[in-house]
Amino acid sequence: MSDNSxxxxxxxxxxxxxxxxxxxxxxxWSTFLGAERVFENEFIAFLRYDEEHxxxxxxNDQSTVPRPATAAGLHHVAFTYDTLHGLLKAWELREQLGIKPTCxxxxxxxxxxxxxxxxxFDTVEEANEFMTSKFFQENPIGVDIQPDRLLRRLHAGEDEKVIKKRVEIGKRHDIPAAV
Known part of the structure; x- marks a missing residue:
């Protein structure tokens, strides 16, 4: 980092x-994240799902309207799970609660x-290396997955590392409709 950074x-x-x-x-959001409502009144609510407050x-802002799909701004918020099993278990539980995803x-x-x-990837270094690879340059978006199929593979005893290995599909520069 330089002095002016x-x-x-x-x-x-x-x-x-x-x-x-x-x-x-x-x-x-409470249901989706399994979050605790730390504080809630008619104006504002604060939710936590980890050690952060x-x-x-x-x-609550009554002047707002639902965000049109074509609006500029934040595209999405992403939440990480420690394991593929955790990600897919959360997907399965949300499905049971009627929270339906696209992928x-x-x-x-x-x-x-x-x-x-x-x-x-198991390390930040591995992820960083992949982001400079020709595969990432061809396809920085990734591949579509079917969580139910991945969950069946996990339940059948297949190793997470094998399941998580990205299938290379070549060039992809579109942003899937689900995103």
Whole structure:
């Protein structure tokens, strides 16, 4: 880092949503993340799902409308799981609760997009190396998956590392409709 570089943050603290339907959004995000409602009133709610005091906040703003799919701005928020098993178990439980994804992407009641993911690499170095590879240059988006099929493979005893190995499909520069 050079002398004139900005000091980088140590992490991403939280995401805040504005909505005209606070009760629906608080209910959705609490259920989706398995989050504890740290504080909630008619104006604002703070949710946590880990050691941070809150990761998601939701503000009641009656002037808002659901976000049109063509709006500029934040594309999606992504949440990481430690294991493929954890990612797929969360997918399965959400399905049982009626929270239906497209692949592993979801939409909240206001139309905000959410991704759930697991890293395919054991180390940051491996991930960084992949991001400079020809495969990533050809396809920085990734491949579509079918969580139910992956879950069946896991239940059959197949190793997570084998399942997570990316199938190379060549050039892809589109952003899937699910994203």
């Amino acid at each position: 900005i000091l980088r943050p140590s992490g991403l603290a939280h995401v805040v949503f504005r909505t005209a339907n606070i009760s629906a959004l608080v209910e959705f 809150h990761r998601v906040a939701i503000i 592993i992407y979801y939409k909240d009641p206001d139309g905000n997009s959410i991704e759930t993911q697991v890293d395919n």
